[in-house]
Amino acid sequence: MNSSQLLARNARKYPNREAVVCMGKRTTYKELDQLVNRLAHALIGEGIQKGSKVALFLPNVEEFVISYFAVQRIGAVVVPINVKLTTEELEYILDHSDADALIAHEMVFDTVKQLQAPSLLIKTGKPQDNFLSFESLIDNAEDASFPCLLKEDDESTILYTSGTTGKPKGVLFSYRNILTVATMIAVEMEVKPESRMLLMMPLSHSAPLHLFLMAGILVGSTLVITPTFTPDLLIETVEKEKTTHFFGAPVAYLLTVDNPRLKTADLSSMKWWIYGGAPLSANEVRMVKQAFRTDNICCVYGLTEAGPSGSLLLAEEHDAKAGSIGKRAPLHTELRIVDDQGEDVQPGEVGEIVLLGEGNMIGYYKDDEATKETFIGEWLKTGDLGRFDEDGYIWIVDRKKDLIISGGVNVYPKEIEEVILQFPNVTEVAVVGVPHVEWGETVKAVFAAKSPIDVDELKDFLSAHLAKFKVPRLYEQVDALPRNASGKILKQPLREGVAVK
DSSP states (O other): OOHHHHHHHHHHHSTTSEEEEETTEEEEHHHHHHHHHHHHHHHHHTTOOTTOEEEEEOOSSHHHHHHHHHHHHHTOEEEEOOTTSOHHHHHHHHHHTTOSEEEEOGGGHHHHTTOOOSSEEEESSSOBTTEEEHHHHHHTSOOSOOOOOOOTTSEEEEEEOOOSSSSOOEEEEEHHHHHHHHHHHHHHTTOOTTOEEEEOSOTTSHIIIIIIIHHHHHHTOEEEEOSSOOHHHHHHHHHHHTOOEEEEOHHHHHHHTTOGGGGTOOOTTOOEEEEESSOOOHHHHHHHHHHHTOSOEEEEEEOGGGSSOEEEEOGGGHHHHBTBOOSBOOTTEEEEEEOTTSOBOOTTOOEEEEEEETTSOSEETTOHHHHHHHEETTEEEEEEEEEEOTTSOEEEEEEGGGOEEETTEEEOHHHHHHHHTTSTTEEEEEEEEEEETTTEEEEEEEEEESSOOOHHHHHHHHHTTSOGGGSOSEEEEOSSOOBOTTSOBOOHHHHTTOOBO
């Protein structure tokens, strides 16, 4: 079974059911499958074939869904790319992925209009310069069905990591990888043909794409797609489309809790409010549950390289264990916490979280060395340091690469960051280790705030909550922390060019 066959099956099984709802347009499964056939024939006519790489520079629009399945129907490999990237960042991925074609949207055409490669360039709307028209290709293409005979272990997709510590890596997936995690979500979160999946987070990311879009296609649900996220749009879309499942980063929920429309909004259709990418604290969970008038909030933990899959913190566990990532791995996944020798740690001890399951990537595209370093046998190293508590729940301590070793003592930035965020007016913070002649590293806090912060007052506050060796020695207030296109804080620029004697 492969993704294209799933879509074709649903077109036969549920021909008149809405497959995609986007910006007022409603497309049935039969219509979607026909559009996919047409684009597949058009791409074949332009020289795309099995094994070709086709990049998608598209926001959450119907054209993304059509293109995704058309590329896979041919047996080509789809490369979704974050539309927030700059032209330079986009060019790197196009070159690294060996892209044979690019399909872009008019909304982001300014980023791509100067491109000379790859050889096949397509945009939505009217043709322009060396870009062909997406709509014209479909309109003039053959309407016949296009059989797809790919196997589960054939290559499907390359997703690029955020590149917080260097150049983005291409994560290569098979159909087996993707169908494994899609099935996991469908089972764990009760995705059914009657479900209506609200997709507002970028489909260039693994969780929205592999977990929620593909779970919907797996069972024949309706995909409700918006090109962007705003609190007003979230509330409006849930009310209008009676959606049942939503996945968002914690910030999506936190930005929405203060929206006055929430107080009177009809959110009764929603059965699953799901978040991931970072935990919500106990206080934040209380705020979200109260504002959204729901107890149905669930945390998913995982990483791109794992499909994603990892662990679950279920709704009924939030009152006691908010902030943790749960106590078990979901369907088809196993989880351990190990020391540097790969041996299981004891409860309370810190080690690296490792994952096993058929959702794990094939490997990094064109980087065998990095792939080898990421696995212990078949177990995928997450790079996250965590521990089990006395009840078996998993708490992430920090990223392994962010660990600071000062005077031979381990310092976990995440712990310090959480305390600094409790100081009045601080809005964001990153704690990093910078070189020190005697101690190896010392601790530096870089933060943004609504008003100037008195560093001495901040130090006194931290000294009351943290051991002396954890209190940062260096402080810097900035207007905003550097972030990549995915919104993740870039710590490496904060470490560079700083040394302390």
